[in-house]
Amino acid sequence: MVRCPRHAQEQNMSAVSSNSTFNVYQSITQKIIASIEAGLADRTGRAPWHVPGGTNLSPVNATTHAPYRGVNILALWIEAQARGYASAYWASYRQWQSLGAQVRKGERGSMIVFYKRSETRACEDEDHDWTGKLRFVARASSVFNVAQVDGFAEDQPKLPELFQRIEEVEAFVGAVGAVVKHGSSAACYRLAVDAIEMPNREWFLASDTSTAEENYYSVLLHELTHWSGAPHRLNRTFGRRFGDNAYAMEELVAELGAAFLCSALGISNEPREDHAVYIGSWLKVLRSDAKAIFTAASKAQEAFDELAYLATRPDEPALRDCMYQKRADANTVGDH
Numbered sequence: 001m002v003r004c005p006r007h008a009q010e011q012n013m014s015a016v017s018s019n020s021t022f023n024v025y026q027s028i029t030q031k032i033i034a035s036i037e038a039g040l041a042d043r044t045g046r047a048p049w050h051v052p053g054g055t056n057l058s059p060v061n062a063t064t065h066a067p068y069r070g071v072n073i074l075a076l077w078i079e080a081q082a083r084g085y086a087s088a089y090w091a092s093y094r095q096w097q098s099l100g101a102q103v104r105k106g107e108r109g110s111m112i113v114f115y116k117r118s119e120t121r122a123c124e125d126e127d128h129d130w131t132g133k134l135r136f137v138a139r140a141s142s143v144f145n146v147a148q149v150d151g152f153a154e155d156q157p158k159l160p161e162l163f164q165r166i167e168e169v170e171a172f173v174g175a176v177g178a179v180v181k182h183g184s185s186a187a188c189y190r191l192a193v194d195a196i197e198m199p200n201r202e203w204f205l206a207s208d209t210s211t212a213e214e215n216y217y218s219v220l221l222h223e224l225t226h227w228s229g230a231p232h233r234l235n236r237t238f239g240r241r242f243g244d245n246a247y248a249m250e251e252l253v254a255e256l257g258a259a260f261l262c263s264a265l266g267i268s269n270e271p272r273e274d275h276a277v278y279i280g281s282w283l284k285v286l287r288s289d290a291k292a293i294f295t296a297a298s299k300a301q302e303a304f305d306e307l308a309y310l311a312t313r314p315d316e317p318a319l320r321d322c323m324y325q326k327r328a329d330a331n332t333v334g335d336h
């Protein structure tokens with residue numbers, strides 16, 4: 001199977017490998033479960049991907065300025081929230097040294113995962129066997145926030161004013177080209193007509209930490225992520241592995257996809273009351289399958305890439321065909 005080159009590998013390949021027997025899936029999953037449980041305990045319903053006020057900056061590598069991807073975004077958001085880091089700049093110990101900076105003595109690193117090509121071991125996870133031939137194994141690595149180092153003075157770019165960010169979101173959504181019908185009592189993506197239904201913009205309310213416009217667009221970006229999974233687009237399916245929880249997994253992908261998009265576009269991303277019902281299913285899946293959040297985050301990253309591509313490069317049919325290659329298995333994506 002030939003895939004787009006940009007899908008062929010996750011970034012962070014430059015990170016330094018550590019103990020290969022350490023269960024990186026289990027460790028990162030446990031942190032994410034704990035974060036979701038904390039949101040239940042304090043009755044906010046916040047998961048690690050919910051941060052108000054457009055402050056959920058996408059983590060970026062300080063040496064390459066490349067954004068971290070997939071589950072690493074979640075892992076670093078959790079660490080940043082837990083330790084109060086305001087900056088999105090991260091790098092490994094050696095990468096900070098290469099910039100002339102030094103991690104302070106006693107600072108503890110944050111775990112990320114990267115995928116190492118393996119010639120001898122079979123990949124245990126079909127979700128990371130992107131080409132069908134190349135094999136990758138997950139390895140843990142450690143990165144440090146800029147708040148943990150001395151000797152690095154570069155300021156990260158400041159967010160534009162909110163009205164400019166809203167203009168950008170509006171342009172992004174418009175450029176993707178999805179059919180969006182307003183006037184519905186609830187937001188959803190209807191596969192049968194390949195259209196998103198949304199309540200009218202003016203029906204959205206502001207909260208303490210989000211404007212009404214931000215709430216409208218974060219919901220729309222969630223539905224747009226569902227839209228990306230249609231059979232003639234990414235043909236997102238979850239199959240037998242997740243059984244009855246496949247529907248909840250699609251919701252988790254949409255939650256993460258919206259979070260990645262909101263973060264990249266600089267708008268607030270709040271918990272949706274009408275999706276709180278899925279939290280129990282997510283916890284159940286995550287507790288029983290240490291690779292589930294990796295799969296969901298990988299699919300959400302794919303949706304993010306797809307939508308970003310459509311919004312910015314709509315006139316390149318070859319690349320589009322590459323991404324839209326249809327799979328033989330039947331679609332199971334329904335209305336969400």
Ligand SMILES: [Zn+2]
Binds near residue numbers: 222226251254275336
């Ligand atoms: Zn949904």
